[in-house]
Amino acid sequence: MRVDGRDISVTGSLLQPLTRRTNEILRVVLSAAFLAVVITSSLITRNDWVALERSVSEIIGVLTPTQSNLVYLAYGVAILALPFVILVQLVIGRHWTLLAAYAAAGVLAVLALSISGRGIAAPQWHFDLRDRLDTQLSQFLDDPRWIALLAAVLTVSGPWLSRRLRRYWWALLLAFVPIHLVVSAVVPARSLLGLAVGWFVGALVVWVVGTPALEVPLDGAVRALTRRGFVVSALAVIRPPGPGPLVLAATGPETTAVVELYGPNQRSGGALSQLWRKFRLRTDETAPLQASMRRVVEHRALMAIAIDDLGLSNISSVTVSALDRGWTLYARKPARGTPLSAHAAPVADVWQALHTLHRGQIAHGDLCRDEITVHDGQVQFGGFDNAEYGATDAQLQSDIAQLLVTTSAMYDPASAVSAAIDAFGRETVLTASRRLTKTAVPARIRDSVTDAKAVIAAAREQVQHQTGADKITTETITRFTRVQLIQLVLLVALVYVAYPFISTVPAFFDELGNANWWWALLGLAVSALRYLGAAGALWACADGLVRFRHLAIMQVANTFAATTTPAGVGGLALSTRVLQKGGLSTMRATAAVALQQSVQVMVHVLLLILFTAIAGTSANLQHFVPSATVLYLVAGVALGVVGGFLAVPNLRRWLASAVRPKLQEVKTDLWELSREPKRLGLIVLGAAGTTLGSALALWASIEAFGGDTSFVTVTVVTMIGGTLASAAPTPGGVGAVEAALIGGLAAFGVPAAVAVPSVLLYRVLTCWLPVFVGWPVMRWLTRNDMI
Incomplete structure (x- = not known):
């Protein structure tokens, strides 16, 4: 050079790699939004645009056809030469590998506006302007496909061109607007469509191939x-x-x-x-x-x-x-000194250097080991990408927490915390240690050490030990916490699932005037068996290591978590968390919940078979049996899923490495459980109490509205409704449960005038009341550090 x-x-x-940078993504989003606005406005205001174009054409028609052709001739020469000039520049600049993007953008833009119902042809929605533009060149330039092609190739080639050339070329392209005004051939909808399509196609091509080397x-x-x-x-x-x-x-x-x-x-x-x-x-x-x-x-x-x-x-x-x-x-200048190590400098020198930096009210913000060196026995810092002059107390505390992690990993947690206390004092280090969390410690610091989670935990433990603190409260550094986000999602889901119920509230309240409230209260009381049964089964699955009282209270909050999340995954997660907080390991808590769910499913199926046999064959159960087409479709989808898992190697490995061990654990737990009759009996009774408690609540609701049906019939209907609830995609099975229960009661001869309000009352007692009570209960569990 x-x-x-x-x-x-x-x-x-010096060649920069092809990358998909943020500005390319933003360009695609903006161009797509612009295209959507043009298409939408053109469809909505089509008649108004046509009338406006005709009126403007009549008002601004100041040039004769001959003059219009001369203007178009001068503009046409320049606009026809534009793509070829850009092409020559790319060839001269030796951008061989990127010429394909240039060609692809032009072809795609033309094809996008050439597709019609009769195949690929010119669009037919523009005016016939042969009275004013009677030359082949003027008609060609007036085609929106040409505008789209130019916009596409300009967008794609923009990163290769200098800023001045880009401005000139875009100004020349956009000049078609005043040109149309001068010749009185205003077609804004067509012109804007070509411009929007070309910009979107060019932006999409640039995003796909990546930003070229500059x-x-x-x-x-x-x-x-x-x-x-x-x-x-x-x-x-x-x-x-x-x-x-x-x-x-x-x-x-x-x-x-x-x-x-x-x-x-x-x-x-x-x-x-x-x-x-x-x-x-x-x-x-x-x-x-x-x-x-x-x-x-x-x-x-x-x-x-x-x-x-x-x-x-x-x-x-x-x-x-x-x-x-x-x-x-x-x-x-190049960085002075050698990288910090346990032999290069004592840990006390590192902390004294940070103390000196903080006395100057400067925060470093990136205290990983790569940014700390030792030169002539003096500890020095580098980087400074995140350094701040006049730093806040929060930024200074973040520095201390970062260096606690770094020095704990390089030396040992005890000496690192001791040196930090000597340099900054007990209270300062204790306050800064509240930031020893995954959220507060930046990712670049965690990535610079081995097993960051263990290092952070060891540093917190040493701070607590050396300062004599009873507990180190976690510092909240974010505007919103993960718990708050989860709670917000749950509240939105609750509103979503409650909306169908709200629409039936007026008719339901009209029927309540005729209800027997003693039966309703009985239904509310017996529905508590569900919580006691589930708590007892989970307590037995956890070997009695967690207090039964806490598990019973958790079941109320569990109703909220399970109802507001699809397939009840929130309830499973809440149960696992309570067991963890109760002292069980993550693996043991997960195994206990899996064991309870497995026994619950088996007991549910056995009870369903038993009560169906008792009910006899006289009842019409066709409401519960899907049509043959649906069964064939479900079977085909199931076989396709199984075939896909067997055919794809990654899915087979996932089944072997993730699913099979869990199934083996459940199988082992069930086998061991069979050797403990008392524990097995308690779990089975708890699972049965969960199912029968729901059936008793529905039976009491039917009696409240004067219905007359047997408990066996209600139990069968309840279990079928519960099965549909677990399979329905809506949170809490809203819609599917109500329809199944009402249809099931009708199949057993219960009138609709009784079945509909009875099912709604049952859902209020077993779903909606516990859901609204479960929200404050879950907050109480959070405040008491139980979840």
């Missing part, structure tokens, strides 16, 4: 270094461009420097990351937003200068400069 008469050698690859302005970087008195004689690539900057080693007559070049496509990701942090973290947890990549680089350079004044920086800034085509240069 020759710059200002000097030959400078460059070694290494030319690196090395000559500008060399000149910027020369202005600072650093004469470059050679450049060598240290790290190729990619997610981070392009890093080069610049060699001068007497010294070397590290040159970091940040491309223009790195801005959007940084901006989105900052916005996400602002949205997710509390105000005092984040630094001020940076307006551009240049401001981010300048901030890093200034922080290096400020920390170097304290004698704690292992780098020295050389220059920051804005280069052509949106690039930013940051040059610095």
Whole structure:
């Protein structure tokens, strides 16, 4: 490379990889939204557009047909040459591998507007303007397919072109709007459609193939270094461009420097990351937003200068400069010293260095081992991407927590915590240790140590031990916690599942006036058997290691969690969590819940067979039996799923590695359970009590409205409704349960005037009342650290 008469050698690859950056994704989203708006507005206001176009054509028709053709001739020559000029530029620039994207965008844009009901043809919805545009060139330029082609190839080739050329080409393309006004051939809907389709196709092609390599302005970087008195004689690539900057080693007559070049496509990701942090973290947890990549680089350079004044920086800034085509240069001296290790410096020196940094009201923000070095016995820091001058207390506490993790992994937790207390004091370290959580410790710190979870736990334990604290409360650093998100989802789901019920409330309340409330109260009382039975079965499955009282209370909250989540997964998760908090390991708690569910299913099936046999064959059960078509369809889908799992290697491995061991565990637990008759009997009784409690509640509800049916019949209907509830995709089986119960009661001869209000009352007693009571109960369990 020759710059200002000097030959400078460059070694290494400067070609940037094809990547799908954030701005490409945003372009696709914006172009799709613009296309949707154009199509929607054109369909909705089609007649108005036609009338408007005709009226504008009559008002602004100032040119004669001959003049219109001359204007179109001048514009047509330029617009016809545009794609070929771009093509020649790409060929001259030797972008061979990316010419396919250029061609694909043009072809797709033309085809998208050429497809009609009769095949591929020109669109027919525009006006016949032969009275004003009677030449072949003018008619060709008026075709929206040509506008779409130009917009597509301009979008695709934009990253290869300079900013000035891009502006010129887009201005030339958009000139068709004033041209149409001058010649009085206004067709805005057609023109906007072509522009929207072309932009969307081009954006989609760029996103699929990735952003092409941009030319690196090395000559500008060399000149910027020369202005600072650093004469470059050679450049060598240290790290190729990619997610981070392009890093080069610049060699001068007497010294070397590290040159970091940040491309223009790195801005959007940084901006989105900052916005996400602002949205997710509390105000005092984040630094001020940076307006551009240049401001981010300048901030890093200034922080290096400020920390170097304290004698704690292992780098020295050389220059920051804005280069052509949106690039930013940051040059610095190479990092001094050797990487920190247990033998390079005592752990106390590391903490004293951080204490000195904090006395200057500076937070580092990235205290992983790679950013700490030792030079002439002095601990120094590097990086400074997340450093902040005038840091808040939260940022300073985050530094202490990060260094606790790093030094605990490099030395040992006891010595790391002891050195931290010597440097900062007991109360400061105790306060900062509240941030020793997965959420508060940044991912880059966790990734820099081995087994970060164990290291964080060991550091917290040592802080608690050495400070004498009874308990370290977790610091909330986010605007919303995971528990709050789960609760919000559950509340939304609750509103969703309650909506169908709300529509039937007026008619239901009209029927309540004729109900026998003593039977309703009896139904509410016997429905409690479900909670006692489920709690007893789970208590026996957990070997009595968790208090029965807590499990019984949990069953009320379990109704809320199970009803507001599809397939009741929330209830299973809540049960497992309560057992974990009760002292069981994760594996043991999961096994206990799986064992209870397995016994529950078997008892449910056995009771269903038993009561169906007792009910006899006189009842009409066709309401419960699907049609032959549905059965064949279900069987075909099931066979297809089984075949897919057997044919795909990854699915077979998943069955062998994940599903089979769990089934084996349940089988082993059931076998061991069969050797303990008392425990097995308690679990079976609990499972039976859960099923029979629901049946008793429905039977009492039917009696409340004057129904006359046997308990055996109600039990069969209840169990079939429960089976449908577990298979229905809606949370709590809303809709499916009500329909199954009403249809089942009708099949056994219960009048609809009795069946409908009875089922609604039953659902109120066993579903909706427990759901609304379960919400505060779950919050009580949360406050008492039981879930």
